[in-house]
Amino acid sequence: MSTRGKAAIVGAAESDLGEVGPGFTPLDLIGQATELALADAGLEKSDVDGLFSASVYYQMPTLSAGEYLGIRPRYSDATMMGGSSFVSHLLHATAAIESGLCEVALITYGSTQLSEGGFRGVSDPPEPYETPYGPRYPVSMYALATSRHMYEYGTTRGQLAEVAVAAREWAKLNPKAFKREDLNVEDVLASRMVSSPLSILDCCLVTDGGGALLVTSAERAKDLRKPSVYLLGAGEAHWHRNISQMPNLTVTAAADSGRRAYEMAGVRPEEVDVVMLYDAFTINPILFLEDLGFCEQGEGGSFVKDGRIAPGGELPVNTNGGGLSYNHPGMYGLLLVIEAVRQLRGECGERQVGGAEVALAHGNGGVLSSQVTAVLGTESVL
Amino acid sequence: MEELSEEMVPAEAPAVTYRRYLENGRLGYQHCGDCLATVFYPRVLCPVCGSKALEWRESAGRGTVYATTAMYSRNRDPRNVVLVDLDEGFRMMSRVEDVPAEEVEIGTRVRFEVRQGEEDEPVAVFVREKS
Numbered sequence: 061m062s063t064r065g066k067a068a069i070v071g072a073a074e075s076d077l078g079e080v081g082p083g084f085t086p087l088d089l090i091g092q093a094t095e096l097a098l099a100d101a102g103l104e105k106s107d108v109d110g111l112f113s114a115s116v117y118y119q120m121p122t123l124s125a126g127e128y129l130g131i132r133p134r135y136s137d138a139t140m141m142g143g144s145s146f147v148s149h150l151l152h153a154t155a156a157i158e159s160g161l162c163e164v165a166l167i168t169y170g171s172t173q174l175s176e177g178g179f180r181g182v183s184d185p186p187e188p189y190e191t192p193y194g195p196r197y198p199v200s201m202y203a204l205a206t207s208r209h210m211y212e213y214g215t216t217r218g219q220l221a222e223v224a225v226a227a228r229e230w231a232k233l234n235p236k237a238f239k240r241e242d243l244n245v246e247d248v249l250a251s252r253m254v255s256s257p258l259s260i261l262d263c264c265l266v267t268d269g270g271g272a273l274l275v276t277s278a279e280r281a282k283d284l285r286k287p288s289v290y291l292l293g294a295g296e297a298h299w300h301r302n303i304s305q306m307p308n309l310t311v312t313a314a315a316d317s318g319r320r321a322y323e324m325a326g327v328r329p330e331e332v333d334v335v336m337l338y339d340a341f342t343i344n345p346i347l348f349l350e351d352l353g354f355c356e357q358g359e360g361g362s363f364v365k366d367g368r369i370a371p372g373g374e375l376p377v378n379t380n381g382g383g384l385s386y387n388h389p390g391m392y393g394l395l396l397v398i399e400a401v402r403q404l405r406g407e408c409g410e411r412q413v414g415g416a417e418v419a420l421a422h423g424n425g426g427v428l429s430s431q432v433t434a435v436l437g438t439e440s441v442l
Numbered sequence: 443m444e445e446l447s448e449e450m451v452p453a454e455a456p457a458v459t460y461r462r463y464l465e466n467g468r469l470g471y472q473h474c475g476d477c478l479a480t481v482f483y484p485r486v487l488c489p490v491c492g493s494k495a496l497e498w499r500e501s502a503g504r505g506t507v508y509a510t511t512a513m514y515s516r517n518r519d520p521r522n523v524v525l526v527d528l529d530e531g532f533r534m535m536s537r538v539e540d541v542p543a544e545e546v547e548i549g550t551r552v553r554f555e556v557r558q559g560e561e562d563e564p565v566a567v568f569v570r571e572k573s
Contacts, residue, residue, distance in 0.1 A: 188457055189483040190535045192565045195523045196513050203511035204525055211509075211548045256512045256520075256544060304525055304535040305483075309509055 062324050065442045067154040068281035068288035071101030071274030072401040077387045078238050079174050080268045086117050087128040089170030089270030094129055097272035102285035103164060108274070110135040110162030112153055113169060114145035116182050116390060125168055135162035141298065142182070142425025143338055146273070146394035147432040151294035153275045163276060170270030171389035179266045180390055190302055196255055199263055199341070201303035201427035203255035206343040208309040210257060215361035217257055220342040221248035224261050224384050226370035227339060231381025233371060233411035238267050239385045248342075262342040264382075269389030271398050289401045292327060292418070292437045295320025298430040306428060310358070314351035314422060314431040321420075322353075325435035329353040332435070333416040334403045335375060336396040338424035339382040345369065348422055349377075352433065376413045379403060393423035397434070404438050417441050456484035459498060464564035469501040469554045471532050482532035503554030504529045504571065512543035522546050526568055540569045 073096030075089035090113075098105060111133035115121035122136040135156050139148050146167055153165035173180040181197060195201060209215045225245055231237035243261070251261040281288040297316035300306045322328065329352060337348045346360030354375065355363040363369075369377035380386045380399040387395060400419035402408050417440055423432045456472075460483075463470030472481035474488040475495035487494055505528040512520040522543035527533050538546045539557070552568035559565040 187483075188460060188563070192559045192563070193523050193535050193537050194513075194521065195511075195535070200511050200513055200523055204509040204523070207511060207548060208509040253512075253514045255514070258511075304533060309525075 063151070063154045063158050064292055064324055064326065065290045066158045066278055067275050068278050068290045069273055069397070069401050069436070070276055070281045070284045070286060070288060071097035071103060071272070072398045073097040073100050073272055074236065074395065074398060075170055075270035077236055077269040077389070078267050080172060082175055084172050084175060086115065086170035086172055086270065087124060089172065089268070090125050090168045090272070091128060093170065093270045093272035094166060094168055097166070097274050100286060101274045103274060105129065105131065107164045108166045109133055110153060110156055110165035112137045112149035112165060112167040114138060114140045114391065115169070116180055117171070131166065133162065135165070141430035141432070143340065143391040143393045144423030144425035144430045144432040145391065147294070147397060147421055147423035147434050148296055150273070150275065150291060150397065150434050151296065151432070154291050154294070157275065157277050163280065165275040166272060167275065167394065168270070168272040169391060169394045171391070172268045173390050174266055174268045190304055198427050199258060200255040202341040202343055203258045204303055205309040205347070205428055206257050206341070209343060209346065209361070212310055213358035213361060215346065217249055218245055219346070219361035219364060220257070220262055221245040222364045223339065223342040223345050223369070224248045226364065226367060226373070227378055227382040227384035229370045230379050230411060231385035234381050234386060237381040237386040238265055239381070258341055258343070264340045264384055264388035264392070267387045267389050269387045269395065271394040273394065273397060287405050288439060289404045289436050290439070290442055292435045292441070293321045293323065293325025294432070294434040295324065296430070296432045301426055301429050303427045310347070312347050312351050312428050312431055314348050314433065317431040317433040318352040318422070321433035321435050325437070327418055327435050332418050332420045333376070334379060334400060334413050334419040335377045336400045336419065336421045337377060338392060338396060338422055339378055339384050340388070340392070340424060342384070344424060345377060347428070348424070352420065352422060371411065379408065379411050379413060393425070396423070397421045400436050404436060453486070456486060460484050461564065463498070463500065464556055464566060467556050469503050469566055470498050471501055471528070471530060472496040473499050480531040482534055499530070501528050501530050501554065505552055505568070507538065507546060507548050507550045507552060508533060510546045510548055512546070520544055524568070526552060534566070536566055536568050538570065539567050
């Protein structure tokens with residue numbers, strides 16, 4: 061089934077970000093973001109009849125969000141694939157809207173991990189195949205993949221550092237970014253090693269934050285406040301959950317999710333104006349640039365050199381500053397979609413990519429496990 | 443009738459068999475009798491073809507480091523985690539024991555040994571092959 065252009069994102073908002081302070085719950089942030097997204101769209105809460113969420117706090121996240129918000133959805137989807145979940149929800153919402161199961165979908169997320177003291181992740185039951193070795197979840201898994209990419213392709217820590225520096229340069233243009241002070245390659249190389257070859261500045265931030273997206277049919281979208289941002293195509297893929305089961309540590313399932321998304325959208329990589337890649341660690345954008353066809357396999361490291369993905373570079377990547385410098389509230393996939401929407405609406409101020417008509421939003425979840433790609437576009441490319 | 447009586451014998455859990463191998467100083471993995479795939483971690487069905495015809499085999503315990511990381515913590519020495527490709531064609535997580543964590547290199551030939559884990563369970567680890 062192709063859902064190209066059948067649904068549009070009509071509302072997008074973040075909650076408070078960064079460090080929200082003691083006592084706030086993830087549901088409070090969901091409430092903040094939902095109120096702002098509804099105002100952004102010009103919709104009422106009573107219009108929402110589809111609810112999508114994922115969480116490491118709430119085992120039944122759409123039930124918790126529905127109760128808090130006072131929404132009684134007729135369609136509910138709590139697909140949980142880690143940080144990519146919310147990009148997946150976009151596709152699922154579009155399919156649900158297209159088949160008449162709901163009309164206005166709210167996709168929402170919140171985390172207060174930083175205010176509670178630090179990173180809060182998922183915990184699967186212990187097993188005898190990885191647990192006894194005590195890898196630090198998730199950084200050690202990404203470190204293993206990085207080690208292999210360096211071994212096979214000669215990727216360097218300096219190239220990884222360029223990803224962090226480019227993110228910081230974009231973050232300096234985003235008033236909502238958590239980290240905006242100067243950062244250079246030497247700073248990254250000199251920072252504390254966490255799980256080699258990844259140092260602390262190769263890792264995403266640990267922040268609070270949340271967001272909300274509203275999705276409805278292309279037809280209904282026409283009457284709403286903001287210019288519609290259409291879902292041109294999307295694709296999902298996952299090949300493993302645990303890093304020891306990943307077939308090839310230098311190729312992610314983004315190769316499949318991207319192909320599916322491009323095919324549905326009828327878009328080629330060179331037609332994408334803004335690229336949002338889930339940067340949990342500096343290796344991620346390098347892998348995804350390869351797997352999503354922006355460069356050849358193994359060339360991601362040299363591709364990001366010399367500011368190519370930084371402001372003023374050839375390819376605008378992670379224009380909000382990314383998970384590395386803007387915000388990373390445990391799961392970041394929803395926030396990168398919000399940035400893609402804003403770029404396509406022309407709302408990004410200093411960091412606006414001129415004439416942006418097509419944006420790619422790519423979510424990653426688990427340990428390079430789930431990959432979900434969405435291609436979004438303005439009315440001009442429908 | 444023979445098949446029926448076999449069905450009635452409760453199967454041993456894959457993780458239990460794996461542990462029993464380790465308790466005897468051996469590294470067990472599975473081989474699919476239908477599609478001939480090498481399977482690890484142990485399961486009740488073949489993840490390649492879906493067959494239940496998995497048989498246990500003993501690995502020779504020789505392999506090559508496929509990926510490596512050293513984890514740094516305050517107040518303790520770095521610890522190593524690796525992925526090892528065994529010669530029989532399966533990959534597993536482990537650690538290399540006889541070398542400083544940050545000096546483990548991809549491509550190093552390693553040999554399986556058993557150590558006691560934190561809860562006294564047997565754990566498969568590796569040491570470097572003497573060249």
